[in-house]
Each structure stands twice: as structure tokens, then as C-alpha cells.
Amino acid sequence: MIVRDLISAEQSNRRIVSPDGNWESTRMLLKDDNMGFSFHITTIYKGADFQMHYQNHLESVYCISGEGEVETLADGKKYPIKRGTLYILDKHDKHILRAFEEMKMACVFNPPLSGKEVHNAEGAYELEAEAISA
Incomplete structure (x- = not known):
């Protein structure tokens, strides 16, 4: 079992802050x-407003709190995000x-991230990055 x-995770090397200042992520698993x-x-x-394109991963995102939107670039559709939106x-x-x-x-990623990933120039995570030890 993993607990x-x-x-605690936020106070460890599991917390990654984006170089562009748009986000921070605590990698729990x-x-x-x-x-x-x-x-x-x-x-x-x-105020974050940035493009992403996860070419190597599938992602599911559940909003716990806050408000914003996600826009799909293929069709220009905008979807509101608020607490409870997946x-x-x-x-x-x-x-x-x-x-x-x-x-x-x-957020859930498949395949799983190794831990140190930040977005590349295309807004994607590379398939392999240096792993974080527990």
C-alpha cells in the first residue's frame, strides 16, 4: 500500500513549479x-493563459476549486471550468x-509521468524525465 x-508532498521534491510561472504541480503518484x-x-x-499539447500523454483533469476555461484549438470551442468540472x-x-x-x-496522466516534467516548446511533456524518489 502507498500512502x-x-x-508533506508539497514540501518535498514532488512539488514542481513551472518555469513560466503559470502553474505548480505536486506529483502524488x-x-x-x-x-x-x-x-x-x-x-x-x-491570470494564467497558456497553450498545451500533450502529444505523448492522455490526461483527465478534475477542477476542485476556482474558475477558468479550456479552449480546443482544432475547433475553437471554449469550455467553462469550475468546481466539479471534469x-x-x-x-x-x-x-x-x-x-x-x-x-x-x-490530474491523471497515462502513461504516467516520472516526476520532473515541465512543458516543452510544443506544450507537451517528454516521455521520459528524471524520476523523483519517494
């Missing part, structure tokens, strides 16, 4: 945990995420 708490997916609690800072990037959707206020999100 971790968010407060990672590839080395051998569950087949990774689980993160991510904060999107108020959105799923099931087609490697190229998208823009906007935070009208700080948003707290629970």
Missing part, C-alpha cells in the same frame, strides 16, 4: 509507483488553459 499526504498512471494536484495561477484530453487535444481565478486541479 502519501498532500502537505508517479511512474515508479507502478500503477500505470500518475496522479497530481496542480494549481493553475490566476475535462478529458482523450485525443491529444491541442488546447489553451485560462485561469480567471486560481484553480486547484486533480
Whole structure:
């Protein structure tokens, strides 16, 4: 059994802050945990407006708190995000995420992240990054 708490994880090397200042993510469950997916609690800072394109991963995102929107670039559709909203990037959707206020999100990635990933120039995570030890 694996048991971790968010407060302790936030005070460890499991907390990753984006170089561009848009988000921070506490990686609660990672590839080395051998569950087949990774689980993160991510904060999107108020005013963030950035493009992502997870070419190597599928992601599900559940909004715990805050408000914003996600825009799919293939069709220009905008979807409101608020507490209780789940959105799923099931087609490697190229998208823009906007935070009208700080948003707290629970995120699941498949394949799982190793732990140190930050977005590359395309807005994607590479398949392999340096792992974080428990």
C-alpha cells in the first residue's frame, strides 16, 4: 500500500513549479509507483493563459476549486471550468488553459509521468524525465 499526504508532498521534491510561472504541480503518484498512471494536484495561477499539447500523454483533469476555461484549438470551442468540472484530453487535444481565478486541479496522466516534467516548446511533456524518489 502507498500512502502519501498532500502537505508533506508539497514540501518535498514532488512539488514542481513551472518555469513560466503559470502553474505548480505536486506529483502524488508517479511512474515508479507502478500503477500505470500518475496522479497530481496542480494549481493553475490566476491570470494564467497558456497553450498545451500533450502529444505523448492522455490526461483527465478534475477542477476542485476556482474558475477558468479550456479552449480546443482544432475547433475553437471554449469550455467553462469550475468546481466539479471534469475535462478529458482523450485525443491529444491541442488546447489553451485560462485561469480567471486560481484553480486547484486533480490530474491523471497515462502513461504516467516520472516526476520532473515541465512543458516543452510544443506544450507537451517528454516521455521520459528524471524520476523523483519517494
